[in-house]
Amino acid sequence: MEQLEKSPLRQVIMDRIAERGGRITFEEYMHACLYEPGLGYYTSPGRKVGAEGDFYTSINVHRVFGRVIAREICRMWENMGSPERFELVECGAAAGVLANDILDTISELAPDLYSGVTYRLVEMEPSLRDAQRETLASHLPKLAWSEPAELEAGSLTFTGCYLSNELVDSFPTHLVEMTPQGLREAFVAVSEAGFAEQLDNPSTPELQAYLERITVRLPVGQRAEINLNAPRWVNSVAKALTQGFVLTIDYGYLAPELYGSMRPNGTLLCYYRHTTVEDPYIRPGLQDITTHVDFSTLIRAGEEVGLHKVWYGEQYRFLMAAGLMEEMMALEAQATTEEEKLKNRLALKKLILTEGGMGDTFKVLIQAKGVAAPSLLCQREWGKLL
Ligand SMILES: C[S@@+](CC[C@H](N)C(=O)[O-])C[C@H]1O[C@@H](n2cnc3c(N)ncnc32)[C@H](O)[C@@H]1O
Structure with a gap:
């Protein structure tokens, strides 16, 4: 209860209810918790990612993550005939660490691409621009910024690559449960103890339609999250991208696995100071709330608007095929001490570790628009890598 009192957002949400x-939908509750201006988890000051935040992402593990992505971006640029101007748009760019690793690598490996590149940072939290300018100090002339609303409104268009790491898992989702009477949605009301959930008829027929489109039938008793914002986002990305690629990295599954009976309680989780928390109703605005991504819907929604799937698979397969071995060999050669070599090896291992590690929990989806027969590094056969 002490934790509840500390959250200034709590009263704001109660007044809204x-x-x-x-009552409000869980989606509205989650939206307020994460994005209420000035008070939401992501829209209030303070670092969220990294040692001083609440969780790590691949970006903080080792710069090689960004370097391998940069190698693939160079290949995308070549696939498009090496155009003079090429735009990279990163959504959810946080403090700009991935952007910096990518631009460092492009300047080193592909100076022609670097000379015509613009890196556009899109971030829900405007105050992160200062941190981005600091992180990216050596690439300032290459940078541009846009508001998320510009993307949603369709006023931004570009040719190049749209990329994100752990963006879609942070979109607010609806919560549903299958009951003997049919699909029900979770609403958030106020109780004496704080917030309380109520199940009722869905607030929109879109929830049932979403499950039907991916041919998922939830068994009675199963709870699940439905991310209606994800296909909307795919639509806005497809409108903004004139020609090029969309690279999405996040944790998640294809629909049959995500909505399978092995996940009777769905995938909703909260993060607070590097610990997972199951209760989203404590610490509103002070803890992260996240759900796994339904990649089937990203793929299907993309195909409907001209974004064609080029590659989908586990992060370890993407990294290995797109250049991790080359990067690892270079790191070994550059390291001056055994300790440094060991540190590098351990970090790289973390990025590709399977059976619940970052290597297979995270998936990579690459979609293309207007690029004939793309041939990317991640599509290489492992036997022909080196
Ligand atoms: C989980 S963090 C990941 C940050 C970073 N990409 C990383 O991997 O370390 C999600 C980020 O996406 C941002 N975000 C969420 N929705 C967004 C949107 N619609 N447009 C731009 N940024 C968004 C949040 O503010 C937050 O910084």
Whole structure:
């Protein structure tokens, strides 16, 4: 209870629930927790990612993550005939660490691409621009910024590559449960103890339609999250991208696995100071709330709007095929001490570790628009890598 009192957002959400006649959808609750201006988890000051935050992402593990992505971006640029101007748009760019690793690598490996590149940072939290300028100090002339709303409104268009790491898992989702009477949605109301969930008829027929489109039938008793914002986002990306690629990295599964009976409680999780928390109703605005991504919907929604799937698979397979071995050999050669070599090896191992590690929990999806027969590094056969 002490934790609840510390959250200034708690009263804001309670007032909203009262204004709306006693309840809001879980999606609205999660939106407020993460993105309420000035008070949400991502829209209030303070670092969220890294040692001083609440969780790590691949970006903080080792710069090789960004370097391998940069290798693949160079290949995308070549696939498009090495155009003079090429734009990289990163959504959810946080403090700009991935952007910096990518631009460092492009300047080193492909100076012609670097000379015509623009790196556009899109971030929900505007105050992160100062951190981005600091992180990316050596690439300032290459940088541009856009608001997420510009992308949603369709006022941004570009040719190049749209990329994100751990973006879609941070979109607010609806919560549903299958009951003997049919699909029900979770609403958030106020109780004496704080917030309380109520199950009722879905707020929109889109929830049932979403499950039907991916041919998922939830068994009675199963809970699940439905991310209606994900296909909307795919639509806006497809509108903005004139020609090029979309590279999406996140944790998740194809629909049959995500919505399978092995996950009776869905995938919703909270992060607070490097610990997982199951209760999303404590510490509103002070802990991260996240759900696994339904990659089937990203693929299907993309195909409907001209974004064709080029490659989908586990992060370890992407990294290995797109240049991790080359990067590892270079690191070994550059390292001056055994300790440094060991540190590098351990970090790289973390990025590709399977059976619940980052290597297979994370998936990579690459989609293309207007690129004939793309041939990317991640599509290489392992036997022909070196
Ligand atoms: C889980 S963090 C990942 C940060 C970084 N990409 C990384 O991998 O370390 C998600 C980030 O996406 C941002 N974000 C969420 N929705 C967004 C949107 N619609 N447009 C731009 N940024 C968004 C959040 O503010 C947050 O910084």
